[in-house]
Amino acid sequence: MTAASSGVAALDPAARDALAELLLSVADDEFVIGFWDSEWTGIAPMLEEDVATSSIAQDEIGHARALYELLAELTEDDADRIAFGREVADYRHAALLNHARGDWAFSVARRYLYETADAVRLTALASSAHDGLAALAGKMRREETYHMLHADAWVRRLADGDGRDRFAAAVVALWADAQEVFAPLESGDRLVRDRWLPQPMTELHAAWVARVRPILEPIAGDLQALEPRTDGRRRRTDDFSWLHGEFTRVSGSEAGALW
Amino acid sequence: MVIEARPGREERVWAELAQIPDPEIPAISVVDLGVIGGVTFEDDQIHVKLLPTFVGCPAIDVMRHDITERLGALDLADSVVVDVTFDPPWTSDRISDHGRERLRLSGFAPPAPMPPGPVGLIGIDDLATMPVAECPYCGSSDTTLDNPFGPTLCRAIYHCSACRQPFEQFKRV
Numbered sequence: 001m002t003a004a005s006s007g008v009a010a011l012d013p014a015a016r017d018a019l020a021e022l023l024l025s026v027a028d029d030e031f032v033i034g035f036w037d038s039e040w041t042g043i044a045p046m047l048e049e050d051v052a053t054s055s056i057a058q059d060e061i062g063h064a065r066a067l068y069e070l071l072a073e074l075t076e077d078d079a080d081r082i083a084f085g086r087e088v089a090d091y092r093h094a095a096l097l098n099h100a101r102g103d104w105a106f107s108v109a110r111r112y113l114y115e116t117a118d119a120v121r122l123t124a125l126a127s128s129a130h131d132g133l134a135a136l137a138g139k140m141r142r143e144e145t146y147h148m149l150h151a152d153a154w155v156r157r158l159a160d161g162d163g164r165d166r167f168a169a170a171v172v173a174l175w176a177d178a179q180e181v182f183a184p185l186e187s188g189d190r191l192v193r194d195r196w197l198p199q200p201m202t203e204l205h206a207a208w209v210a211r212v213r214p215i216l217e218p219i220a221g222d223l224q225a226l227e228p229r230t231d232g233r234r235r236r237t238d239d240f241s242w243l244h245g246e247f248t249r250v251s252g253s254e255a256g257a258l259w
Numbered sequence: 260m261v262i263e264a265r266p267g268r269e270e271r272v273w274a275e276l277a278q279i280p281d282p283e284i285p286a287i288s289v290v291d292l293g294v295i296g297g298v299t300f301e302d303d304q305i306h307v308k309l310l311p312t313f314v315g316c317p318a319i320d321v322m323r324h325d326i327t328e329r330l331g332a333l334d335l336a337d338s339v340v341v342d343v344t345f346d347p348p349w350t351s352d353r354i355s356d357h358g359r360e361r362l363r364l365s366g367f368a369p370p371a372p373m374p375p376g377p378v379g380l381i382g383i384d385d386l387a388t389m390p391v392a393e394c395p396y397c398g399s400s401d402t403t404l405d406n407p408f409g410p411t412l413c414r415a416i417y418h419c420s421a422c423r424q425p426f427e428q429f430k431r432v
Binding site for chain 2: 048051052054055056058059060061062063065066131132135136138139140142143145146149150
């Protein structure tokens with residue numbers, strides 16, 4: 001893909017910064033959840049899940065790579081540098097992805113909250129005015145269907161079994177931070193006006209809440225109506241600092257190394 | 260720069276591409292897999308559009324390398340450019356009939372056709388509507404999905420109740 005084919009060659013700096021903010025937020029979400037998922041490789045509760053979480057992790061990191069490449073093309077940067085060359089404070093994933101993987105029920109709860117939010121967002125991005133992003137979002141959505149299936153199946157399994165209480169507790173613990181997938185972006189108005197993001201975050205947030213509440217409330221009890229916060233993509237935790245140390249270990253061992 | 264029409268040049272490129280195996284399932288060529296979105300000649304360069312089966316497919320770089328090397332050796336142009344794109348998206352419906360047969364012969368169930376209409380969100384109730392895969396060994400449809408995730412991103416794991424064999428399916432996507 002070239003800059004010309006994406007229709008972003010002649011952007012003024014403000015428009016470019018707005019688009020960069022959007023791309024980075026989605027890319028960092030996919031990147032960080034991909035690394036948390038990969039923490040289950042080798043130790044998932046059963047062999048099928050070892051394969052499934054590893055495969056999902058590979059998908060998410062692949063999505064992040066494609067998004068970082070779009071961003072790198074826009075800002076004349078390098079995708080690997082963006083992925084692995086930033087300090088903890090410079091990542092822009094939603095607060096939902098700040099938590100360590102926890103137990104299996106916690107991971108399933110987080111994955112369900114994230115997958116449903118991501119599905120709403122991808123549907124909007126599939127009609128973005130950015131041709132490259134729209135095509136990528138459309139393609140990602142086809143793959144995410146399998147992730148959604150997987151998350152749905154596990155929610156149903158946990159809700160009907162011994163894991164119900166642990167799953168319910170995880171949903172309650174993660175509910176506030178889950179809103180932050182839809183945290184307002186600084187350039188939010190402009191992104192909507194230029195149709196890079198065809199619907200405002202507030203609308204996407206409302207659509208997501210309407211979708212997950214009827215599924216989750218019978219299991220987890222009443223879930224508070226909360227608005228995403230402006231710092232929803234800027235809060236960082238010790239859990240994430242630890243993960244950052246893990247995923248930058250190889251790239252940090254020798255600057256510029258290829259592998 | 261305008262290039263003189265050289266009849267047969269495009270056919271030679273396609274014929275060469277048809278000899279390049281998919282790195283993960285070598286029984287099928289990149290053409291039969293449907294990942295070649297088009298071939299054009301521009302300014303003494305061959306441009307090949309490559310449509311990844313999955314966004315995160317680690318075989319993309321291998322395919323890019325193989326295509327560049329094999330087409331370069333044909334000596335039809337100064338250079339070969341492989342453009343990776345998601346527009347149009349690769350879908351499992353792009354696998355040719357010949358490719359589906361080759362998959363079956365190597366023990367993979369070919370993907371069921373995509374349902375008509377746009378790709379939408381999927382819910383719990385759709386679980387039961389996952390397509391049945393036909394066992395590539397005995398042809399039985401008495402099969403169950405063991406895991407929608409398999410040894411590579413594009414493969415799912417099934418079990419055949421008739422011949423009691425596990426087998427893989429190239430995912431419908």
